[in-house]
Amino acid sequence: MPVKNMDKARGSTTGRPIMILLDMLGKRWTLRIMWELRDRPLTFRDLQKQCGDISPTTLNSRLRELRDFEIISHDTGGYSYTALGAELGAQMTELDNWSRKWASQLNDSQA
Amino acid sequence: MPVKNMDKARGSTTGRPIMILLDMLGKRWTLRIMWELRDRPLTFRDLQKQCGDISPTTLNSRLRELRDFEIISHDTGGYSYTALGAELGAQMTELDNWSRKWASQLNDSQA
DNA sequence: TCTTGACGCTACAAAATATGTAGCGTATCC
DNA sequence: GGATACGCTACATATTTTGTAGCGTCAAGA
Numbered sequence: 001m002p003v004k005n006m007d008k009a010r011g012s013t014t015g016r017p018i019m020i021l022l023d024m025l026g027k028r029w030t031l032r033i034m035w036e037l038r039d040r041p042l043t044f045r046d047l048q049k050q051c052g053d054i055s056p057t058t059l060n061s062r063l064r065e066l067r068d069f070e071i072i073s074h075d076t077g078g079y080s081y082t083a084l085g086a087e088l089g090a091q092m093t094e095l096d097n098w099s100r101k102w103a104s105q106l107n108d109s110q111a
Numbered sequence: 112m113p114v115k116n117m118d119k120a121r122g123s124t125t126g127r128p129i130m131i132l133l134d135m136l137g138k139r140w141t142l143r144i145m146w147e148l149r150d151r152p153l154t155f156r157d158l159q160k161q162c163g164d165i166s167p168t169t170l171n172s173r174l175r176e177l178r179d180f181e182i183i184s185h186d187t188g189g190y191s192y193t194a195l196g197a198e199l200g201a202q203m204t205e206l207d208n209w210s211r212k213w214a215s216q217l218n219d220s221q222a
Numbered sequence: 223t224c225t226t227g228a229c230g231c232t233a234c235a236a237a238a239t240a241t242g243t244a245g246c247g248t249a250t251c252c
Numbered sequence: 253g254g255a256t257a258c259g260c261t262a263c264a265t266a267t268t269t270t271g272t273a274g275c276g277t278c279a280a281g282a
Contacts, residue, residue: 017210022142025206028240028268031133044259055241060260070217074259084216088209091202095136098199099128105195106181139239139269155230166270171231185230 024069029054030062035092037072041080135180140165141173146203148183152191 025031029051036042036050047059063079066072071085081089136142140162147153147161158170174190177183182196192200 017214018146018207019143021206021210021213022146026137026139026142028137031137032130035129035133043257045257053241055243056260057242057262058240061240063259069213070220071213084213088213091205091209094202094205095132096129098202099132102132102180102182102195102199103128109181154228156228164270166272167231168233168271169269172269174230 152189
């Protein structure tokens with residue numbers, strides 16, 4: 001089942017939600033932005049600082065996409081997850097857990 | 112705790128595992144490749160077909176990175192997850208579940 | 223043995239995407 | 253009204269990705 005207003009997603013002609021999601025998350029900085037928002041709202045400038053060397057052009061373009069898809073929203077407190085976005089944000093924590101395990105195993109195999 | 116041989120990750124100077132992971136997954140096609148491998152091994156050419164219009168240059172570069180990080184391996188059957196990679200692959204299923212919920216909610220809010 | 227097919231790639235110029243710096247317009251606080 | 257923080261936009265440069273072509277290896281079949 002294709003999704004409305006998701007037609008222009010980069011890598012997908014099917015319109016399948018997972019393809020649209022993978023396409024969006026696969027753009028540079030998108031996952032990082034989701035990660036940085038994991039436990040508090042951040043302003044545009046906060047995000048620039050947290051992400052180090054992201055350009056404002058790119059940051060704005062990612063934030064717009066995340067807003068269009070209702071994963072984040074913007075109000076006076078800054079940018080933060082929507083209710084549904086928070087569930088995706090929770091996956092960031094899973095990735096963090098996995099990455100720690102991964103790092104220790106890689107160190108072992110190189111010891 | 113920085114990770115050995117992860118120094119050249121694009122977006123991160125810290126060497127923190129999560130940063131390296133987000134950086135890798137944030138490159139175009141990496142998530143898609145992980146997704147396509149979710150329930151069977153695929154050859155290089157299978158992956159090209161499944162991914163539609165990925166260029167062999169990019170595919171090779173992503174596969175190399177995933178192999179270097181021991182997330183996938185390559186043998187006579189094709190490319191497939193390592194044991195640890197499979198745990199990351201399982202997250203792909205979570206993303207799929209989330210994306211379906213997301214799609215139906217987006218459709219509602221646009222109805 | 224010759225050919226056909228699949229395999230995993232590499233080369234390289236062109237196109238798309240991201241960067242870095244500068245700075246604009248608005249609002250708020252003193 | 254001067255200083256500060258806000259969310260951006262402009263635009264030339266740099267990096268990344270694409271698309272097409274094709275190479276070298278191997279194994280099966282005629």
